[in-house]
Amino acid sequence: MxxxxxxxxxxxxxxxxxxxxxxxxxxxxxxxxxxxxxxxxxxxxxxxxxxxxxxxxxxxxxxxxxxxxxxxxxxxxxxxxxxxxxxxxxxxxxxxxxxxxxxxxxxxxxxxxxxxxxxxxxxxxxxxxxxxxxxxxxxxxxxxxxxxxxxxxxxxxxxxxxxxxxxxxxxxxxxxxxxxxxxxxxxxxxxxxxxxxxxxxxxxxxxxxxxxxxxxxxxxxxxxxxxxxxxxxxxxxxxxxxxxxxxxxxxxxxxxxxxxxxxxxxxxxxxxxxxxxxxxxxxxxxxxxxxxxxxxxxxxxxxxxxxRRRSVPDAHMPVIFNDYMNALMGDPTTEKLLPLIDAAAAVGAEYFCVDAGWYDDGGNWWPSVGEWKPSTVRFPDGGLERVLSYIRQKGMQPGLWLEPEVVGVKSPMAGALPPEAFIQRFGERVVEHDRYLLDFRHPATIAHLDRVVDHLVIDEGARYFKLDYNVTPGSGTDLDALSAGEGLLDHNRAHLAWLDGIIARHPNVIFENCASGAMRMDYAMMSRLDLQSTSDQQDYRLYATIAAAAPASLVPEQAANWSYPQPNESDEAIAFNMVNGLAGRLYLSGFLDGMNEHQLALVSHGVDVHKDIRADVAASEPFWPLGLPGWYDDTVVLGLRSAENTYLAVWSRDDGQQSIELTLPSLAAAGESIEVSTLYPVTLGDWHPTWNAGSSLLTVTPASAGPSARLFRLAARA
Known part of the structure; x- marks a missing residue:
């Protein structure tokens, strides 16, 4: 230099x-x-x-x-x-x-x-x-x-x-x-x-x-x-x-x-x-x-x-199962969780996160957040400790959902913390969707949340946190600030300092970033946290666009795409779900406990593929052979290029079976030596991938009408 x-x-x-x-x-x-x-x-x-x-x-x-x-x-x-x-x-x-x-x-x-x-x-x-x-x-x-x-x-x-x-x-x-x-x-x-x-x-x-x-x-x-x-x-x-x-x-x-x-x-x-x-x-x-x-x-x-920070437990991109999306949806109980834990372990998940509701005794998890004490109603026999212990017995690490930046209006903490610990305007607390918002400039906020996280890690054994954030405070807080915007910026920076503190104290914990999906997807957060939930989208067909576009904002290994296959879905729908996850960071959910052996095998194979390619994904560059996807595109394609392999996730969302042509000029030098293989799924209809070395053109044809997806690998023959 x-x-x-x-x-x-x-x-x-x-x-x-x-x-x-x-x-x-x-x-x-x-x-x-x-x-x-x-x-x-x-x-x-x-x-x-x-x-x-x-x-x-x-x-x-x-x-x-x-x-x-x-x-x-x-x-x-x-x-x-x-x-x-x-x-x-x-x-x-x-x-x-x-x-x-x-x-x-x-x-x-x-x-x-x-x-x-x-x-x-x-x-x-x-x-x-x-x-x-x-x-x-x-x-x-x-x-x-x-x-x-x-x-x-x-x-x-x-x-x-x-x-x-x-x-x-x-x-x-x-x-x-x-x-x-x-x-x-x-x-x-x-x-x-x-x-x-x-x-x-x-x-x-x-x-x-x-x-x-x-x-x-x-x-x-x-x-x-x-x-x-x-x-x-x-x-x-x-x-x-x-x-x-x-x-x-x-x-x-x-x-x-x-x-x-x-x-x-x-x-x-x-x-x-x-x-x-x-x-x-x-x-x-x-x-x-x-x-x-x-x-x-x-x-x-x-x-x-x-x-970005590289944490030891997240270095190999472990497979996370989360009980929320298109599954328990904030209503976890011992009875519902134990069979899900069995199924998640059976398909190869390495972490199991109990999402929202684990602290709620009143049947409405939304306005009761803030104290973060395990429910005794939801977990009557052995408490939450029994569930987390069972996760460990099944060979996985336990995780919990937290929304640390808010206190529900029905939470005991709403009256236990001093008024100055909350974001406020003109002397009155800001309320948004039945939540108060904590001001991270105040020492009482930091002390409370430090106690919560330390207890859940040290005493409950949590090794994963999904940190969510579902409401915003508007322009900010004017308490001890020249303007609401100044108060908000100082709060933002204090929040980052708090994250730095808990990460330093708990280096063996994985921290996920979530904000109603990806509403706070930036590299102030992602330089610190391990993975990012890319959406709350529950329609797997719409998720394809989100999964394909996410690597424009994130490194692929941080782009946690939900994959929530269901027992009432077709094999092609299950495969479509899994390709969504394989396009970045596989993030599992769904009622796997209701699946038959054939369906579980299809999911398990997707998990195995993720484990096989995750080191490549973590070193890959994204590219888009058809351009960045439009929301309503019938065909969506994401490429991930590593030193030796090129991966293509291809989604077909229309009812036809038209051939899809993809020009890949970066592979032109390899010419005839390129070998194309279908990585996932291998048990469903063949899309007949064909490589034309002269024009660097890959042609694939969906095997059936209706939404379907495949993951391909292109590499030079040894």
Whole structure:
């Protein structure tokens, strides 16, 4: 890694990525180029384009925009910042760091941009720290984590650029769609040259409150369809965020990207930075590629693997059985659980999680959460301890569902904890769907939840927690905060600190992330937790789209896709369910205890396949031969590519038997040596996979009409 400064230019080069930043006495620092290291030789002063988008945007009350609008690519502070110094360092964990300090004389704010890159990973994590070097406090309303205009090169056009953005909602997660920047939902060309004025509009994406992926995914991609150049980013925050794509007048068709955490205009977020005080923005990672959106997502996949915690018990991706989905649905009892435990063990599950309701004596598990003491009514003979012991006797590790961030309105803890331990507005507790929400800034909250987790691990023997989160507090809490958004951000960060604490104390426990499915699927959470529930969707046919799209947001080994085969289903429906799980992290449920031997064998075979390929899945890159799936697509395909094998999950959801053709250019070099095999299921109808080496084309034909799915493996013959 090297850094040089020449002609007011900083060139930061790692093993895999190069960033060029220019600055002057009359302009702020700006990213001029982001490129893969393979293009480094071409980045000289003749090819680097001068950009107008500042490296940092900061909105300060009493200062506002340099150009009046509601976007953040024209803030007053951002335009006035001037370079002060920069430094380079290398950390012991393999991270290379670049720090750039700028200063605004009008507000006396010093702004530090931190870039961090892992060795061998073509991605960068960045954040911004604002320090008040003056005597008067400054009210800050927005701080960018990442801002760049370095996407289009000379001669390239905005008309060739598309934005890939993902919608998300309960049971409808990961719905990706393309937006052409010059299309009807994009940015109009208003002839800024004639007006001698930048445009004021923006293509903005915002997520509110604490469901960081409850409306939109915190990941986006810009792709130039003509050149294949792509820039992908992800916001690594468990709360509110915003990113925007703007048109700038660097050239005829310039594009800017500004990414931030919460803002005043979107989230009621403001913070006061006093003399000598500072504020640091939420982290953002970005990756670049010359191989289109799939290449950029591959860069983010490598970044996610580099930054995530690796726990010992989850290292081999054990098979989890959870009693909830399309099974007990929050009504566990000893009588219902014991036969399910037998069946789960018989098909090869390695963990068994008792989901919601294990603490409830009143028959309604939803408003009674919060105390987390095992029910005596549901487990009358030997208590919950008997059930957990039985799980261990069957060779599995026991797990429990927790929703630690809430207290039900009927829970004893609603009156036992101090009022300040709850999120509140104007002195009144926030109530959402019969729940209060705990404020993790308060020590009583932390002490209570530490006692709960420690007891369940040490005394009850839990080795797995499904951490759920089913309600949100709106804009936040104004208790001991300048604004509700500030209180919420501090709560978000305190929640992460609590997670760090329980994980450190219990390294032999697996922690699952869930929020009504995938409503909080971000890498603030997933850099810490082991796996992510990708949805609450109960229709296995609809789940195919979610399972296929999830690896755009997660490493495949963290994408826990429900597989809930039922005894009243056809063999093809059972296989479809299992392929959903095999497309990432197999996560079992369903009334397996009601199945016959043939059905159990079909499920057991799927579990065996997962165990055979899970090491490959944990090292794979996702790709989509038919593009990222649409919600209503009849055919859905996900590819996972490892060093030696390519896996294809193929779902057919229509009533026909039309052949499916998949072009796989990455296998062209292997040619005739490619061998195609059906991994799952092997006992049902043959889809007759046929490989055409000349055109790198795989053709498969569903064996029967109606929904069905198969998992294929393609590999070079030994």
């Amino acid at each position: 090297d850094t040089s400064i020449r002609r007011n230019t900083i060139r930061w080069n790692t093993e895999t990525i190069s960033i060029v930043i220019d600055f002057s006495d009359s302009a702020p620092a700006r990213i001029s180029e982001i490129a893969l290291a393979t293009r480094r030789a071409g980045l000289d002063d003749r090819t680097v384009v001068e950009r107008l988008q500042p490296l940092v945007e900061v909105m300060v009350l009493g200062d506002g925009h340099a150009l009046s609008n509601t976007r953040f690519s024209h803030t007053g502070v951002g335009a006035r910042l001037r370079y002060r110094e920069h430094s380079v360092s290398t950390a012991g964990d393999g991270r290379n760091r670049l720090s750039i300090v700028q200063f605004d004389e009008q507000t006396n704010l010093a702004v530090t941009s931190l870039f961090e890159a892992f060795d061998g990973v073509a991605a960068v994590q960045t954040s911004t720290t604002v320090t008040n070097e003056g005597e008067n406090p400054q009210i800050v309303q927005m701080v960018s984590s990442f801002a760049t205009g370095a996407f289009l090169a000379r001669g390239e056009k905005m008309a060739d650029v598309s934005l890939l953005r993902g919608r998300s909602e309960w049971c409808g997660e990961s719905r990706w769609a393309w937006i052409e920047l010059h299309g009807p939902d994009g940015l109009p060309e208003i002839n800024t040259t004639l007006h001698d004025h930048d445009a004021r509009g923006t293509l903005t994406t915002v997520s509110k409150s604490t469901w960081s992926s409850g409306e939109y995914l915190p990941t986006g991609v810009l792709e130039n369809r003509e050149t294949g150049r792509a820039l992908a980013w992800q916001i690594e925050h468990n709360g509110a965020w915003r990113w925007e794509v703007d048109g700038r007048r660097d050239a005829e068709n310039a594009v800017s990207l500004v990414v931030s955490g919460p803002t005043d205009i979107d989230h009621q977020w403001n913070t006061s930075i006093g003399a000598g005080g500072h504020f640091t923005s939420v982290p953002v990672s970005f990756a670049v590629s010359d191989a289109g959106y799939e290449g950029a997502i591959a860069g983010l996949t490598a970044q996610r693997r580099a930054m």
